[in-house]
Amino acid sequence: MTAAASTRSPGRPRSVRADEAIIEAVLALLAEGTLEALTMEAVAARAGVGKATIYRRWSGKEALVADALRSLKGPPPVPAGRSVREDLVALLRHGIRKRDQRTARVMSCLVPEVRRSPEHQRLYQSLVEPQREAMRQVLRRGVRSGELRADLDIEVAVAVLNGPQLLQKMLRWHPDLDDDSLPERVVDTVLAGLAAAT
Amino acid sequence: MTAAASTRSPGRPRSVRADEAIIEAVLALLAEGTLEALTMEAVAARAGVGKATIYRRWSGKEALVADALRSLKGPPPVPAGRSVREDLVALLRHGIRKRDQRTARVMSCLVPEVRRSPEHQRLYQSLVEPQREAMRQVLRRGVRSGELRADLDIEVAVAVLNGPQLLQKMLRWHPDLDDDSLPERVVDTVLAGLAAAT
Amino acid sequence: MTAAASTRSPGRPRSVRADEAIIEAVLALLAEGTLEALTMEAVAARAGVGKATIYRRWSGKEALVADALRSLKGPPPVPAGRSVREDLVALLRHGIRKRDQRTARVMSCLVPEVRRSPEHQRLYQSLVEPQREAMRQVLRRGVRSGELRADLDIEVAVAVLNGPQLLQKMLRWHPDLDDDSLPERVVDTVLAGLAAAT
Amino acid sequence: MTAAASTRSPGRPRSVRADEAIIEAVLALLAEGTLEALTMEAVAARAGVGKATIYRRWSGKEALVADALRSLKGPPPVPAGRSVREDLVALLRHGIRKRDQRTARVMSCLVPEVRRSPEHQRLYQSLVEPQREAMRQVLRRGVRSGELRADLDIEVAVAVLNGPQLLQKMLRWHPDLDDDSLPERVVDTVLAGLAAAT
DNA sequence: TACTAAGCGAGACGGTACGTCGCGTCTTCTT
DNA sequence: AAGAAGACGCGACGTACCGTCTCGCTTAGTA
Numbered sequence: 001m002t003a004a005a006s007t008r009s010p011g012r013p014r015s016v017r018a019d020e021a022i023i024e025a026v027l028a029l030l031a032e033g034t035l036e037a038l039t040m041e042a043v044a045a046r047a048g049v050g051k052a053t054i055y056r057r058w059s060g061k062e063a064l065v066a067d068a069l070r071s072l073k074g075p076p077p078v079p080a081g082r083s084v085r086e087d088l089v090a091l092l093r094h095g096i097r098k099r100d101q102r103t104a105r106v107m108s109c110l111v112p113e114v115r116r117s118p119e120h121q122r123l124y125q126s127l128v129e130p131q132r133e134a135m136r137q138v139l140r141r142g143v144r145s146g147e148l149r150a151d152l153d154i155e156v157a158v159a160v161l162n163g164p165q166l167l168q169k170m171l172r173w174h175p176d177l178d179d180d181s182l183p184e185r186v187v188d189t190v191l192a193g194l195a196a197a198t
Numbered sequence: 199m200t201a202a203a204s205t206r207s208p209g210r211p212r213s214v215r216a217d218e219a220i221i222e223a224v225l226a227l228l229a230e231g232t233l234e235a236l237t238m239e240a241v242a243a244r245a246g247v248g249k250a251t252i253y254r255r256w257s258g259k260e261a262l263v264a265d266a267l268r269s270l271k272g273p274p275p276v277p278a279g280r281s282v283r284e285d286l287v288a289l290l291r292h293g294i295r296k297r298d299q300r301t302a303r304v305m306s307c308l309v310p311e312v313r314r315s316p317e318h319q320r321l322y323q324s325l326v327e328p329q330r331e332a333m334r335q336v337l338r339r340g341v342r343s344g345e346l347r348a349d350l351d352i353e354v355a356v357a358v359l360n361g362p363q364l365l366q367k368m369l370r371w372h373p374d375l376d377d378d379s380l381p382e383r384v385v386d387t388v389l390a391g392l393a394a395a396t
Numbered sequence: 397m398t399a400a401a402s403t404r405s406p407g408r409p410r411s412v413r414a415d416e417a418i419i420e421a422v423l424a425l426l427a428e429g430t431l432e433a434l435t436m437e438a439v440a441a442r443a444g445v446g447k448a449t450i451y452r453r454w455s456g457k458e459a460l461v462a463d464a465l466r467s468l469k470g471p472p473p474v475p476a477g478r479s480v481r482e483d484l485v486a487l488l489r490h491g492i493r494k495r496d497q498r499t500a501r502v503m504s505c506l507v508p509e510v511r512r513s514p515e516h517q518r519l520y521q522s523l524v525e526p527q528r529e530a531m532r533q534v535l536r537r538g539v540r541s542g543e544l545r546a547d548l549d550i551e552v553a554v555a556v557l558n559g560p561q562l563l564q565k566m567l568r569w570h571p572d573l574d575d576d577s578l579p580e581r582v583v584d585t586v587l588a589g590l591a592a593a594t
Numbered sequence: 595m596t597a598a599a600s601t602r603s604p605g606r607p608r609s610v611r612a613d614e615a616i617i618e619a620v621l622a623l624l625a626e627g628t629l630e631a632l633t634m635e636a637v638a639a640r641a642g643v644g645k646a647t648i649y650r651r652w653s654g655k656e657a658l659v660a661d662a663l664r665s666l667k668g669p670p671p672v673p674a675g676r677s678v679r680e681d682l683v684a685l686l687r688h689g690i691r692k693r694d695q696r697t698a699r700v701m702s703c704l705v706p707e708v709r710r711s712p713e714h715q716r717l718y719q720s721l722v723e724p725q726r727e728a729m730r731q732v733l734r735r736g737v738r739s740g741e742l743r744a745d746l747d748i749e750v751a752v753a754v755l756n757g758p759q760l761l762q763k764m765l766r767w768h769p770d771l772d773d774d775s776l777p778e779r780v781v782d783t784v785l786a787g788l789a790a791a792t
Numbered sequence: 793t794a795c796t797a798a799g800c801g802a803g804a805c806g807g808t809a810c811g812t813c814g815c816g817t818c819t820t821c822t823t
Numbered sequence: 824a825a826g827a828a829g830a831c832g833c834g835a836c837g838t839a840c841c842g843t844c845t846c847g848c849t850t851a852g853t854a
Contacts, residue, residue: 011829111309163361193391209798407803507705559757589787605824
């Protein structure tokens with residue numbers, strides 16, 4: 001047994017079940033309604049928990065929602081496949097799968113906070129960064145292998161590839177994009193470019 | 199005196215100054231804080247108006263914010279220029295210019311609502327549609343003129359072109375994109391495509 | 397119309413019915429339970445009133461209870477009768493009548509406060525002073541008329557006469573004193589004195 | 595080792611120091627503030643004790659306060675002296691001495707409870723009964739010795755004699771009675787009676 | 793010139809949620 | 824088994840907004 005393990009604060013330890021019930025309640029309520037409708041009292045009631053038990057763990061609604069969001073962090077991003085095209089499609093698909101209905105709703109609730117609170121911004125970055133980093137590596141590998149242009153603006157490419165899916169998820173950008181084959185359509189369009197072949 | 203002019207309810211007419219003061223107060227408060235911090239009482243106080251005067255005109259916070267947003271609708275989209283590239287860059291720049299600091303903040307407040315309320319969704323569409331329609335026409339013209347590929351997926355192209363800027367505005371997607379030349383970078387990247395020239 | 401009458405604060409005036417309902421609820425709850433059991437929420441609920449409506453008028457439970465007590469102030473003390481004995485008995489009876497069941501309960505709730513808060517002490521004095529003053533005058537008149545001893549310690553006499561009844565009301569001093577004829581018994585005992593006639 | 599000594603529950607015995615610290619804390623807090631301000635948590639904190647240690651001994655605040663009060667029970671009432679007058683004065687003085695500042699505060703906290711809870715009523719009786727019984731015996735002895743009237747209403751006399759002092763202690767009845775010689779004033783007034791000598 | 797009718801700022805109304813604190817119980821480890 | 828510590832579900836605290844409702848006053852068109 002390590003020294004760290006023996007360092008335990010006195011008194012009754014905090015209930016793990018309460019933690020889980022609270023986070024679960026937050027996710028359920030966020031998926032049902034607005035961020036404004038996410039009442040601390042509703043969370044407590046749905047979790048079968050006293051309000052104090054929530055405030056003992058989180059400073060307020062902001063921090064609570066942030067942690068709920070963090071709990072959605074999916075499995076590690078995804079290893080790469082064979083061709084650049086397949087890898088990109090797979091990554092975008094992974095984004096879709098990972099961010100199911102509920103997750104999309106929860107994340108869209110967070111957007112206004114990201115613009116304001118640096119903490120939420122950092123949180124958001126930490127959630128999407130693995131996905132983006134994986135995509136960067138695919139792109140860099142493509143450049144090295146000669147599949148992609150040498151002068152590729154990688155950061156713009158990442159944003160360009162992810163844009164349509166995120167816009168659609170968050171803003172229902174256009175009905176025409178509400179389509180399972182969106183990843184392929186985006187990757188094909190972007191890879192080939194808009195310009196006519198010379 | 200025309201019939202329309204005589205169709206006029208009796209009693210004191212509603213104050214136009216109140217309308218303006220209320221909308222202005224909403225925008226100011228939204229730019230300062232969260233949507234949650236936008237209380238009707240704060241709006242009334244800042245506008246120097248009674249609460250009843252607000253509720254006489256709008257049914258609640260939702261409708262009020264929607265109208266405030268509508269008031270930000272910029273000038274008609276923008277006529278087209280010469281080449282496809284220049285037109286697209288101009289359109290994206292227009293988007294930047296039109297959506298100043300305040301507008302970006304206000305719009306990001308709206309994102310969570312768009313996912314839920316069809317009314318807000320329609321509102322959002324009506325705000326961005328002119329810009330998108332202009333872009334579609336530029337793209338279609340490019341296809342006709344042979345500048346762009348014939349099999350272009352127009353809707354995806356629009357999303358792809360707008361994505362980076364919107365992500366950056368709303369989510370501060372990546373520091374590297376916080377750049378005045380973002381429109382050119384995006385247009386150049388997307389037009390040429392990522393793939394290496396054959 | 398006087399200038400004072402035209403001085404009216406703007407906005408909707410406070411509801412008199414709310415005032416009455418709140419005070420009534422306080423008295424009812426105090427008569428039922430302890431001062432500790434007198435919850436502001438219970439008062440609001442029983443009065444059919446929002447909590448804010450109470451706090452708009454009173455700073456807290458203390459002030460509220462004080463005002464409720466004040467509302468019990470009975471009719472002016474009582475004019476005097478013929479003999480000193482009859483007058484004293486009548487005054488003590490008046491005390492009994494005026495302070496019905498409910499009043500006794502409410503006042504006993506106040507005792508601990510009187511010891512501490514000068515405000516409550518003043519309030520208590522203002523409630524019982526008329527009764528005591530009436531009694532003093534009866535005694536002084538008795539001295540002048542020769543019915544009472546010339547060297548009478550008036551303040552002690554007043555306390556002596558009122559003591560038994562108050563102790564019984566507040567502390568259920570002794571079962572034997574729970575008797576309708578207590579005023580007579582006290583007055584007769586005190587007037588004649590305990591000492592055997594010489 | 596005696597049989598009595600062996601009758602002993604197993605495990606760690608209860609700490610006597612805890613008992614004392616708790617009672618002491620209750621008295622201190624009661625003397626400082628209201629009964630409402632006497633929170634179990636404050637008692638535990640001031641006594642340096644866990645809340646469970648309190649609840650292991652007392653069922654709640656009521657019982658705890660009752661026991662704290664019991665702990666104030668002074669020495670056995672007082673043996674009688676020579677004349678009736680001297681004995682009564684001594685008894686009243688004993689009451690003053692016994693009930694110091696702190697005791698008066700604590701007892702006044704109890705008044706509202708006495709009216710309601712039979713348990714507190716019994717408690718109160720048990721605290722003051724010895725004093726009253728001693729006074730009754732003095733009075734009875736006076737009757738037998740011929741010092742006092744044969745038809746004396748003993749219970750009323752006891753209440754009459756104790757009344758002023760108690761009213762003054764609990765309710766600050768009148769400034770004029772805040773006087774060290776109050777016992778003499780009361781006894782002299784009551785013994786002689788108010789009526790003028792015939 | 794008066795009358796009618798609606799809008800106006802102000803603010804009280806019955807509610808609901810806030811975040812805190814104390815209740816009496818429980819669960820942990822230590823003595 | 825009792826101790827200190829402190830988390831637990833609960834419910835009251837006093838505050839802030841909600842959306843509605845009076846108030847007395849102003850501002851128009853109509854009589």
